[in-house]
Amino acid sequence: MRVVLAGGGTAGHIEPGLALADALRREDPGVQVICLGTERGLETRLVPQRGYELALIPPVPLPRTLTPRLLTVPGRLAGAINTAAAVLDRVQADVLVGFGGYVATPGYLAARRRKVPIIVHEANPRPGLANRLGARFTEHVAVAAPDTPLPHAEVLGIPLRREIATLDRLAMGDKARAHFGLRSDLPTLLVFGGSQGARSLNRALTATVDSLRAAGIQILHIVGPKNASEPEVTPDDPAYIMLPYCDRMDLAYAAADFAMCRAGAMTCAEMTAVGLPAAYVPLPIGNGEQRLNAEPIVAGNGGLLVEDAELTADWIRANVLPVLSDAERVAQMSEAAARMGRRDADVALAAMVNRVVAAERMNTGA
Template identity: 50%
Template sequence: MVNIVLAGGGTAGHTSPLIATADAIRERVPDANLVVIGTAKGLETRVIPAAGLRLELIPPVPLPRKLSPELAKVPFRVVGAVRAAKQVLTDARADVLVGFGGYVSLPAYLAARQLKIPVVVHEQNSVPGLANKVAGKFAAEVCTAFPDTELPRSEFIGLPLRPAIAGLDRAAEHDRACRVFELNPTMPVLLVSGGSQGARSINNAVVDAFPKLLAEGIQVLHVLGQKNFTNETVEVTDAETGAVYRPVAYVDAMEDAYAAADLMLGRSGAGTVVETAVVGLPSVLVPLPHGNGEQARNAESLVQAGGARLLADSACTGAWLTAEIPRMINDKDKLAAMSQAGRELMPNDAAGVLADRVLALAGGGGHTR
């Protein structure tokens, strides 16, 4: 029996690659014993059980992003969490710990080190988090989602993705996907999404711009985010062109939205950058202007490769969109080149690669690469 513990939580940025990796492990070793360490404060309490994985909770340990007085409190907070993580690892008889960062990972990493259990780290952002920086110093394997992530001894493998996205053929699925959203498959589609919570500046710019985009014959599939979708949010059809503005609160199957679209406007969270590159969807990326700059860094490699265009949040206006989006979306040769650049930059098999590394350390086989 192969016993593997996975740690990661808080946001979908940590849980989604964790679940994709767990699925790849189960595909290779169906009877593998998988346990996930999380906290009660994160998204994992919902999505991990829904994925058919066993979840064990430990106390949360918030980690400051930068050196600050708060950092001095971390060791005291960590002690109880490490003790709880050691209990989970011991009860699971863990052969390997796989960590994806976030608050829950540091105690798990430290517990595994004390128990002499091999650690595999996956960092999904270009700017590594504190937990993965610490674990990177002693981990058996350190893998990254971006080629420019600065972690010692790390290897770029890409981001573990669901098979529906990793294997998406946008051209083959385009007409079907357009029907899902009641869009005309013969007209260009701009997909707009600011992530699961939406993005106010992007949403406002699109609301200003969409009447002119519709008049140009460009359809808009606008994922607003649940909190931004109100009773006043209505779809609009241009009487002259027949182009539709289709607002939705949330999309469960983003592969359908990617397949329907010709171009995407969105934030540059790690998941969005990697997924659009892997499926070959050209994008205009608008990094979140706050935080530690990780979203701007996430976008860099794809922009430099020619698969995306960078747009500052302050420049994301209705006027910019009405001037530039029609030029981009109607230039089929340029879109094809951007699509190819994205696919060439980002591997689509990271979940399998990571699963194989983990199973090799656990002595459970996997596919040699």
């Protein structure tokens, strides 16, 4: 089977595709997976690291809305579609799976031109331009949120890396804390803001460290590589571990009792999959999708929600500290978060891919 994945730019578009690729490879080591990307995105690093081929197409600036002008394929978009079509031809693709982002639009249009079956995966409650377009060309649409407004939507969740999807936080807790130099007998707060960190989270936490430590709470703080020198806290304090970046988020999740983080779709999916409750701080830009990601978790008692502008040291002391000081409440919130998580979305999406390819081969007699 020959599968082309289209979803580049951010980790939120790339990681679900790579999780699907891993699931397909586990089922059939002979599967051929090619990822479309551009030279500007994180895919230039992430895709080769995971052992998959990356085919580059020209980056194309797109409008934010579906317009007739977009569908007439002007200028640079035409070149990107032609390049994507050439990739489909070269590998004799059986299916194209798109995850949104600027790479997916030329991928969808090229697949439609070549009559290659299309599968759309949408991680957010509010679909972006690319997936709204792609969903017009197919009946095979996978979504993470039940009310996502796309036709033919089937709720599958978000494919996650296996080290996250299979994580047993309780069994790995002591080992994970030892890995970071944390004590095994203290409640642990994990603070992170995505791969680049989040300055508002960093500032609010830094102003609260003394209060948390006085309450017997230890902190694992991933500040982001650009913010490594920001917090003015003693770096060798065993109750406060600061890292610029963490390449073992599975261990970070296992070490923690509670987290404070952004509310991207991947983050929410990972937190609920591993059953880690959190205080979600939605990114204050965009179309409000991060708040939509977190709201069902909070409504289900699996987390707290605070606006970025309202996140202060006082808010942390009034809301996060009491949770971490109450082991029973932490356990209840962990169970609530876990009830909302899905660990098998990679397998479910791989099954959809297999169904679509099998049906196409039957229809064409291939």
